[in-house]
Amino acid sequence: MKLLIFLGSVRQSTPPKPARLGERVALACQRVLQANFPDMNVEIIDPLDIELDPVFKPHFAYSSQSAPEQLSQLADKIETADAYVMVSPEYNHSMSPALANLLNHFGASLFSYKPSAIVTYSAGQWGGARASVSMRAFLSELGCLPVSAMLHFPKAQEVFDESGDYLESVNDADRWDSYFNRTFLQLRWWCEATLKQRGEQDPHQLISDFKQSPSQRNAPD
Template sequence: MALNLVILFGSVRSDRQGIKAARFVQRQLTERGHNVTLVDPLEYKLPLLDRMYKEYAKGTAPEQLERLATLYRAADGFVIVTAEYNHTPPPALVNLLDHFLEEYFFRPSAIVSYSGGSFGGVRAASHLRDTLAELGMASIPSSFPIPKVQAAFDDAGVPADAAYLKRFNRFASELEWYAQALKTARQAGVPY
């Protein structure tokens, strides 16, 4: 069954390499039959958080926040693609996440982490789990770390090593299971 999945990408660096990983994720999930939207902070240009979406009077939030709120409310799950800056997620990702709250509730998240080195961003992914749980979109148990992202994919997101496809299929299957289970549960009602 097709799911509505949103990829949240968190880098705004001019030489960003992680966009290749985000494109890989987008392509793979689309090929699995899902409706996938990639949210790139360079396109949305959100200001540094001053006021959350929910703090605006109805109909007065900036247009880009309204678009994201509508997208998030329709989502069955989120894939967070994070770099690792000083062992933590990048500021652009945290800012993107923090503008919303209730729109994430009772939807799973899955973490794709990357780095230019050999650890694949796993330390940032570890920190991100706490944030995602607090936002109401706890992450699935598996993660998808990508070491040396600059060589892992071409600019279109095609992997240099076919092993990424096998690893991703298992990761995506787990996300699909959680997203479908929580979608069914949301339709029956939420705790509050």
């Protein structure tokens, strides 16, 4: 099984620590997933590693031969992945614009019929929880339905070090592990279920993908 963790921040650093806070959370998610599910290939997608054009143009708007190589490579990873973890801070009570911008470059058919998990964080006390409200609708529209359990990390800089490990000051690591696994065990269950079902029946053969014009979504006249 393949899982992608999308890091939803392009900040080079995050107050009050110089290191990127979102990167710590993403690395922590990767660490827990790999420890509990060694048969799962887990990769972090960092938007800082991807050069996007200043003028927005999604991958599916290019001809097959002219699409930027980085976008095509990521599109292939998204299509072959079996589940996703979306890691986002909160911006104006909503999800990260960096995450939304990156995901908007790809058609929903690449994400469809697979599960996702919502992970939010903050340097303050709310843990980015309000961002998860918009993320549920956004991910549902992509077709990678989020599992019910979510992860919220308030004051994440007091929980994780720069490698995604627990800080020495964290005395209840077992409780944190249990908190992680409440979400990731749900994600694993749905990942196995959808992977099996996709193997038995191609879902894209049931409902035609939207590829030609907006009228394909219209109700009958």
